[in-house]
Amino acid sequence: MSTNPLYLCQECVKDNRLKLYYTTTKIEKNKCSFCDKVHERCKNIDDNDELINLITALIRYHYSEELYNRHWGGEHLNVLLEVENELLEVSPTEDFEEALDVLICFLGNNYMENGNNVDLYYGHDNEGTRGCYFYSIKESKNHFLQALENDLLKYNYFLYEEKVNAHILPFMQYYEQNLAAGSQFYRARIGYHNRTSTEGFILPMINYFPYTNETIGAPDTKLVSGGRLNRPGVSFLYMATNVDTAINEVRPDPGHKVSIGTFKSTQDLRIVNFDKAFLDLCVTEESLGTFTSLNHIDQLFSHPITKDEREQYIITQFFADIFRKQGFDGIQFTSSVGSGKNILIFNPGHFVYVKDDVNKVYEVAKLQYTVNRLP
Ligand SMILES: [Zn+2]
Incomplete structure (x- = not known):
């Protein structure tokens, strides 16, 4: 057997x-x-x-x-x-x-x-009595962070930095991970550099050429409006651990052509990694409880934010800043739209564009939505 x-x-x-x-x-x-x-x-x-x-x-x-x-x-x-x-x-x-x-x-x-x-x-x-974990860990909230979310939408973020650091710093050993020099990730940009048409057997053949180098790298600061983790005028490098996630994260529409570029780290970096925290903390009920609290931050990073809710970026930008000030070079977090992970690097200069077979133009064939009925 x-x-x-x-x-x-x-x-x-x-x-x-x-x-x-x-x-x-x-x-x-x-x-x-x-x-x-x-x-x-x-x-x-x-x-x-x-x-x-x-x-x-x-x-x-x-x-x-x-x-x-x-x-x-x-x-x-x-x-x-x-x-x-x-x-x-x-x-x-x-x-x-x-x-x-x-x-x-x-x-x-x-x-x-x-x-x-x-x-x-x-x-x-x-x-005798029987309870039930009614919420999965990925849906569970931490009360302290829930209250903080409300406060950050009312009052200036810097009033809360010290309090939040005191709350999460004791767990730094769990969420910190070394990212070795030479680590590769993928970045997507809607559109392509150009296309050429050559004679084909019946129809002309169209070849697409993707954006490369700086045209698919992090934009100049003067061009940056606020994003999920960056404040306006601050240029971070957003990437993903696989091509599929990188494409989904730029939220293309069906028919969109999307360029992929590969980037490689030039030195060892220190990143926040919630998956690593999970491996370290899934030991006892008590340590898993600690992870569940920390995971509230990963949930904030990964939760989809619609155009009308952009004020929510105040919260995620706040946490990006907290980790940057703790000396981290970046954050790896869950993607709500892909099978891989997202990775954000504070200083785009830590990565260089490299040639790779996946650096091509992709066409979005269809989008699939999953719906949940709300109570
Ligand atoms: Zn097997």
Whole structure:
């Protein structure tokens, strides 16, 4: 049976925090129990408390317990994970469901066997009362930061800098990450440099040439109006960890042509990374609570802001400034429109444009919206 022992390969992992775990911990070549393929980058899940705890915490991150606790009317966790989900890629192999059963058994036993770990469920049979994590971690708010959001829309931001620093500085070791020199990210700009037309077999062939170098780099300060993280007249370098996210983040319309440029860091940089904080803090219920508070800031950065709500930028610009003054070179944060992450660099001079095969012009074929009904 392929599920004994249980292996999970990096290809089968979808969540960005899980991917980061694979790139920062020891991996081995083995046959993945989920996709049934031999893979260079596998991890054994049996007795791997760290990974079991991480997957448990990720279920809590993405889903409200209502969805997976049958006591509260939810489906069995298998039902949630055997179709397209936020954590794992679903393989059409016979072994997938069997491997999933074993994994879910590990997750269920996680708290029971070691009460210091992260728990999948809020309450337990033997405690009489049963609670429920009604909010996923990614939807949970921190009261202090919620009150601050209101204050920042009324009073000058600098009145709050000291108070906010005192609130988050004790956790700096968790959200700080070294970004090695030579790290590559992608930047998109709607439009293209030019196009040429050559004779084709029946119709003329049109070749598109993307913006390159400074035409796809951070704009001059005099051209910058306020953005999500930058105040007017301040030019930051916005990039993404993959092409898809970079394109989606410039909010193109169907039919738009979009240029992609690749940028590489010229020195080691120190960035804020909420995924790294998650890996460090998904250890106990208490530490996961600390992460949940910090994650409120990532939510602010990633939450879509419409044109009529631009005053909300005051809040995100405030936090960008807080981290810049803490000595960081940039911030990596969640994208609400792409599978990758966004990365913002305060000094665009820390990155240079580099040639890459993905530096092309892309056409937006269609946009897909996901709607949630509000209460
Ligand atoms: Zn696999």
